[in-house]
Amino acid sequence: MTDAPAQGEPMREEGHRPPSTVTRLVRLGLLPAMAILLALVVGAVIMIASSPLVSGSVDLGLPLTAYGALVSGSFGSFDAIINTLVQATPLILAGLAVGVGFKAGLFNIGAQGQFLMGGLAAAAVGVATAGLPPIAAIPLALMAGVAAGFAYGFIPGFLKAFTGAHEVVTTIMLNYVAIQIIAYVVSGPLRGENVSFARTETITSAALPVLAGRNGHIGIAFALVAVPIIAWLLFRSTLGFEIRTVGANPEAARYAGMRPRLLTILTMAISGLLAGLAGATVILGTVGHIPAAYATGVGFDAIAVALLGRSHPVGILFAGLLFGAMRAGSGLMQIQAGIPVQMVNVLQAVILFFLTAEVIVRYLFRVRAETAEMSELKTITGSYGTGQAVK
């Protein structure tokens, strides 16, 4: 670890020359990489400890079999790679949603609800536009999803800005409200005919076209395009500068003539928009309908993605690809090694744990990695207690 210059030491040798981009990237990526490594070790320990339940005896090779299957299920063939991309798409989009919130000092736990509402709106319009040609139906359905996500993100933003209701609590509550809204709408007015369980009609002309492989739909491109757009928005545009300033210091932002209230609402709405787009791509591109009891964990995985990607769009891209690969490969892992897919959740949680408890990583590897960018793992949202509206 000689490439990471000692931070605590005087800067004299280096002068005030900023470190090169490569050095900075290595430093930024070091802790997440170590956290992933440690999580794989913890996962291996759990697998070995539980191997009597899997194969009847203690099997030291089980983690190798399992991780091997995980890798070949996610990168082993062309279809596997496409499947990884398909799984990563909503994670990247929703991860960007959470990440944009973090930059403004807002913790959007509601990506889940915004994802669901985006999916519901896309499905509703997708079913309604069955008679239109795809060139018209697809944009309409996508726009409906985006608008629904925007609106569902706007609500907690508005409540936070004008009443001080903390976005963490309101978005958690809205997640459950979204589940009930879907249950009502899909089992009632939107219920398809001749379906075996409560779900909408199958989306036909609004279905996203498959471009590559078995299921590589065009939504993958949305995620890949969204990354540079959000990066530009955050780091090159005035709005992004204001968002980041409000996140770093709301008081200073206000004295500089920015409007934290408006920015809070706008950030939550943009965040919801991205999550809504994620929901729309999944429903239009992969599922093809929305069931009344739609079970998904994308919104919560997105929090992990945003944290692992350190709220940076490029980091989120890689984190989303990693988690997407895990989801894509987990099926083969279950078939070949007998390891239930829930192991992926365990790995995600442990990665997050080591990222948060970076002291362990630092102690184990004796690294002095960049900490400045890790501020989002400290207290993001400040106190919940004040209950004050944004000034």
Next chain:
Amino acid sequence: MIEVLYGIPVLGLLFQFVGYLIEVLPIIAPTIIGAATPIALGAMCGFMNERSGVVNIGIEGMMLTAAFVAWWVASLSAQLLPGDPIGPMGMSPALLVGLVAAIGAAMLVSLVHAWLSITVRADQIISGVIINIFAVGITGYLNLLISRSAPPSAGQFRAWDAPAFLADIPVIGWLLHALLSQGPIGLSLLVAVIVMQVLLFRSRWGLRTRAVGEHPEAAETVGIDVVALRYRNVILGGVFAGLAGAYLTIEFGNSFQGEMTNGRGFIALAALIFGRWTPLGSFGAALLFTASEGIQRAVRFGPPEGALGDFLSSVPTQFYSALPYLITIIILAGVVGRSIAPAADGRPYSREKREKRAKASA
């Protein structure tokens, strides 16, 4: 006579609704209380955390872990220990071992939450998210592996036979009887709610906890060890999460399914907020929240007559389910009465910072 009252437009509907409630509540009370118990216990866990300034959105994960451990350990020990009850309410050794294990597991998870929130001073929401993701993963993982060999269930606790004369007490008899006709975990909730309510406002511990939750710096200056108190409260909060989880798998039911807590930990959070961060208040909120679903079920099976019945039946069932969450948002937004969290809730405490500030002002 009553029919005349019901005949008044609009207001009559309200009268009739109250009449309907009086009629059905004694019948659906056991269901409501049964559904409210895990939520109220979860809220007690949140109460112990948040009153001392630690936000806990990991209640859901703690409950899920405890539910799994209670079921699994009870099942394992049922194969080793004698199965006959050794106490009232079906208390067999296996179930008691499962209960203790569940409490221990939840306390362990709480310890992790305490360490991340208090020592590492990480964002407490993230700590909660980690706990929730991990709990879903590990319980789902082990449950799938274990259920391949279909382990026997250890059974469940039975409800206490509350004396029948209680039900004959006018006005509140039905409620008393329903509250006391519960298993050991349900009964322990009643004790805990009353004891903790008194302790919070009438004991040294309560005063210190409130001080640490509102203004830890001030608490430290009068000699309260903020870090120790927070650790103790968060870990003790795990006891309630453990009871909540165990309730689901060895008292209310006798089996475990993946993700069976199904958002109860988050309704618990809602109940805590609605109950203004007090034990009694959150217990009441839990009852109110579950009553909304209980009434919905009553309406489905025996709707009241006339316009009221038509109205209640026309309200979608999902609306009743969403009501607790909507109420919480409204309360938080301060539209109707306001619920304000302890001032230091979610803010990590750093002793050095206080010393630095003291030095700067000196």
